[in-house]
Amino acid sequence: MLLRNYWKSRHKNGRGPAPCWIRPGLAAVLWFCVTQLGSGGGAVGETKSVVQKDAEFDVTYNDTVTSENQTIYAFNHTVSRNKTEGVRLSVDVLSQDLDSTILFVVRQKQAVLSFQVPLILRGLYQRKYPYNHVGRTLCQPPTRAASETQYFFVDVSTLSSQGTNYQLRVSRVESFTLQTDKKFSFTASPSQPQYFKYVFPDGVDTVIVKVNSDMTFPCSVMSIQDIQCPVYDLDNNVAFIGMYQTMTKKGAITVQRKDFPSNSFYVVVVVKTEDEACGGPLRFYPLRPDELIDAGNRSKVLDVVVTPAINSKVYVMGMLFCLGIFFSFYLLTFLMACVENKRMNKKRELFQNPSDMSPAETGSTAPSKTPASPYEYGSFADNGSTLSSEAITDSATSTDNNYGYMERSLDSVGRSRQESLSSVEEDDYDTLDDINSDKNIVRTKKFLCVADLARKDKRVLSKKYQIYFWNIATIAVFYALPVIQLVITYQTVVNVTGNQDICYYNFLCAHPLGALSAFNNILSNLGYVMLGLLFLLIVLKRDIVHNRALVRNDLNALECGIPKHFGLFYAMGTALMMEGLLSACYHVCPNYTNFQFDTSFMYMIAGLCMLKLYQKRHPDINASAYTAYACLAAVIFFSVLGVVFGKGNTVFWIIFSVIHILATLLLSTQLYYMGRWRLDSGVLRRMVYIIYTDSIRQCSGPMYIDRMVLLVMGNIVNWSLAAYGLIERPNDFASYLLAIAICNLLLYFAFYIIMKLRSGERIQCLALVCILFTAVIWGFALYFFFQGLSTWQKTPAESREHNRDCILLSFFDDHDIWHFLSSIAMFGSFLVLLTMDDDLDTVQRDKIYVF
Template sequence: MAAVMGVLGIFALFYVGAFVAFCFRRGNTAPDVLEPILLEAQNRPSDYGSISTPLIGRAATIRNSESENLSRSSSSQDITDIDLMPDAYSDKNVVRTKTFLFLADLSHKGSRFHGQKSQRYMWNLLIVSIFYALPVLQLVIIYQKIINDTGDQDLCYFNFLCSHPLGDLTDFNHVYSNIGYVLLGFLFIINTARRDVRRRQPQANHDLLENFYGIPQHYGLFYAMGTALMVEGVLSACYHICPTHANYQFDTTFMYIISMLCMLKIYQTRHPDINAEAHAAFSVLAFVVVLGVVSVFEKTLAFRIIFSVIHLLVCVVLSAQVYYMGRWKFNFGIFKRIYMVLWIDFQTGLSNWFRPIYADRMFLLLIGNLANVGLSIYGLTERPKDFASYMLTIFITNLMLYTSFYIIMKLRHGEKILCQAVFYICFASVSGGAAMYFFINKAWTWRKRAAESRVLNQECTILNFYDSHDIWHFLSAASMFFFFMTLLTLDDDLTYIPRDRIPVF
């Protein structure tokens, strides 16, 4: 009983800390009068954001004055015969191919549109969670009943030296230790809701701040992340009712979802107009889950080769999507277009072949693709038995690379990382590193026979109730919570910065 209540007490400290942080930040409101240099945004035209630099703005003013002079000096000439090409500063095919983009260029669709689009992730996730979790729960309960009726201890893999039964559950402590995911996921939803409510409250310059300043605030993906963390706790608990190779996919599926949601959120931050639709993202995840199911039964080299080909093709397609900001088409004409680009670059100088138009994006994609090629080679040569963990490694690696790139680019452009975000980054790193240590130190494994797995069994290490895998649950839940909070607070320094000064990367 003391062990159960002790864990609740530890996670209650997170709620206390969140309440203290809320009280500390409660008095921080938007200034009644913005800095004079920012007030210029009020006088921008309705197509604010389509012109990113003062130079272009001055050029537009010059063109307007020239057109007025022409209309005065030449009455015989109709000014409508002159095409000033205003669409060049609002057409997305032009704007998104500029060498240097600002957030205003990619936030034309308005906060209401972005908010509705973002909320679809939450509703799609809830539907997926219900239809996925209920059959899983039914299956593991049947497994538990078989164990209780037959006494077969080789059906599931437990740490028998630290396995505490409760009621019909054979291994209550490993089920209960997943409560951290549920509690911290719910706390993250509360923190997100607090920010959402605060944003909606009327304040000075509310509409101006909502449409022209800071990162566009739409919280659907954050709600989905918190919900996914809670569902991960439920599914991990289901897996630990009867841990087997076949059941392990239940524990990893929502880790895939969490990783993808985080990457989508990072991309959405500075690309609000071109983020993926919810149904498209979950369609990709459905395909990943299908591969995970197939991997349980199919372990041949042919399957690994097919998976590696699919993996690398997806990397190429996503790289093109990110590099060209969605302004490319995959059809039979793509080879002709590639040939024309290479031929033009050859005529203008071979050095152009190695000089990317968007250097920052190319650097990110180069590092990411090299990492994915390395993971693909590892999967083909080593052929890890735990294919679900191998796929999860691919997701986590790409998420960590993208997060690191985002933070580095943020610092490179002279932006700040506030103390609160630094605190979350440090705690996420420390708790994540410690969690991996306890994850590797296994007390059982279904990669071997049941009798061989028992040789690895270990005594309880904390309160004579929890073992190293329970500690992994606690620390990984804390690490994911701190990582989520990092994403939630990382761009707080940009709240009162005009969007036409916030770079896109």
């Protein structure tokens, strides 16, 4: 207190450099000041003999220190404003007695560095590792003069009464200032960290600092720090300031000039005392809390190179490229719409002038083949072979489906149209006993047509399926708002703390923009949003055209083709847009805790596509929006549980596999019996009875062959996936669950295409082009997806081993190309579902088979 008051009386208003005892956080320096004062006047501590030596660079000094003497080494060197030279201090204590601790204090202009030898570094669980050999680079404060001679002093002291031998050497660091695009190699260890200076050249605003090593371990930390003293270059303080990340073989940090007012920064590399942060083995736990552990040889050879990042022109080119790709789909769609409108106008003109129409167009050709009997469809001949495709009618070319050739008159159709617009509820239809009986009769027919399952009021069904769109829009709003808030918080934490291990970027191709660390990964998700919006516009156009046809009592719209319900299509387009938004949010800071953002609407899209396929031939008995979204919510719930608890948890995998198999069986029963079964206490008894009477007693095959084939294949696939999950227990549970959904969707889609062709239907040119185009795009997309540029299943350091440079326009990486291609492929898949049954638009519904 007396010393502090004395200093304040000497320096009014606190101006001038504070002495060592006022500097916060320097307990070792305080101890040194007290002992130094005591040596002079004897007021504090014992009297010491202080020896000051004029020292030189590149000379090794062997000396001994005790509690009774103190040695001060005085160095001087010339510092130039235009040239920076590093100064490195190396100390080696020759004594093996750990109780003989030596304190080294380096006093510089505007800086003080102190450390003890043996240097004790702490690891996980406070384990202690002693190091007798220490090397530190001295901080070099900048000078404003053209040339200046600076002095610094190395004070060596100890409280041990026994003499301790040490070696001290001060040398200049060659290549202390890093050069652009020039690789520099060096060696570092926990007690011998290294750091170098880099100055931004003129015209370069952003650089990428890359540190590489051929050695996976020991684990290291690279840090970017401003030019100031002290430099935090030890394992226990390297995270105090600047940006930092752990690394094994690769590390990369993008540095912007605007973040460093001095237009320069330090690249600091520290080797950690333990490897757990990089996914290495966990070393043994010490028996005693104060036990010291031999760290062994933890030297690591690394190289560092600083390369200029992309400039603003590359940013502009990347954005224009992204917009150009997806706007081209808008242009192509507009041109096709113009061609289609021109064709329809020409067809309408010909219809209004029958004299100009050809015999084929007026339907005056020879009568077509008689439609095949439903009982011939799918049956087998005596010799076991199926009927040829010639026996199945191509109802799309049937002449009795043209305008003016329907059996029903326009008046009767008009009356039917008015009746369909009456206020009738679906529940009123379903709760009548006679209607229930009718359902049982119709749905248990061996061969069904679409007309049998399109008996409900059209307006009621339209409203029922519109609920899909409104529900998913509501889900999207309530889901997206907290997600956006959370990822903004993540990005803020990364920017404030400088911890680059929070987010799993591809650091070799992560281009920042504003507060965003990887703008290119966010921009590449634009395709989902733009193509989802384009799909909504296409569906809206079809919806408007269909409604206009209904208003004018068009016979084809009323009685032909697959019933047009667009609610699920609207929901699919909305889900695609939300997938782009949430994927962009995920890529703001991709990590273990928010991966769910990227996959939730993928489950939605897969589920909605399967529901749409089923709805095409079963419009009356498709699942309600509430049931469908409840099931999808259960899937997402299990996805969260799997990510949190699924890694190596045997109990979880057993429970999930059992639920997976039971859900597959229940869904199979629902599909096979068209919803005409009850889940109650007697379900097992009825199943056993049916198996006994139909299969064992009468040896009869299944009544519904086609449905049985699909369900058997589906159960084989799902049971195999359940067995794989139970045996392998994949770490990425979310992707495993998504693979289940995609496999089931592909299986059902393939079944639909095969049955469509088998029924004598055809696929029009537009739908066929969409199928082939989408299949090719999916193939390329999956190739880029499996490149695996990062993975949150491993530690951040291990994830960076997969990082690679940009491959497209020096702006986009493999995962960005996956975003491009998968958005196009999803859009093409949606178009396939939209146009696949266009060939049936002129076929009566009682001639369209259900499968």
